[in-house]
Amino acid sequence: MSDHRVATVPVAVRQPPYYAVVFTSLRTEGDHGYEETAERMGELVKEIPGFLGEDSARVPGGLGITVAYFRDLAGIEAWRAHAEHLAAKEYGREHWYERYSLHIARVEHSHGFERAHD
């Protein structure tokens, strides 16, 4: 089950080009097995070659955004076609999501900032 640790460091910025998959969703009410499957997917995706990490945030009762980063389109395609992921997506459309949007985008520029502490 979800361990509810709160991430506080974004995925590290890489030298472009690389790819971002932006998934923005509104959930249905109730869990319907979502948390357990989400945790499982979060582990499985790490096995995909070229997966660089993902960041997630959700407003209670509102939109959630997950951005997954991949080195190349081959990794995105491998994840898209992963059997267990395909099954989870089909289940998700039936049970978890009121609506979502998905954008696959080639990162052309990036930079990071970190506050200096004395």
Next chain:
Amino acid sequence: MSDHRVATVPVAVRQPPYYAVVFTSLRTEGDHGYEETAERMGELVKEIPGFLGEDSARVPGGLGITVAYFRDLAGIEAWRAHAEHLAAKEYGREHWYERYSLHIARVEHSHGFERAHD
């Protein structure tokens, strides 16, 4: 000030190509004028030609993700160079953000899903 309405519909999916600006951040503690400025920036960006909308989510005490969509790089550049936005970004690095990452990406594929209700 912020009106705390909760958005429940992601920015509409467009025909690619278009651009996504992904901003992922960890805030410092306290407001320091953030909410008021964020609301002002949310209004100003709507005046940028080619701005298509933005989605935001934040985990309390954790990461926030904002994804702004633009028709082309010219719109992103116009927003980047906007004087009031530049001032807000400088203030933000001094007061609001522990760290952030920014990715500018060209959307090559997108699709949306909406649950059918009888």
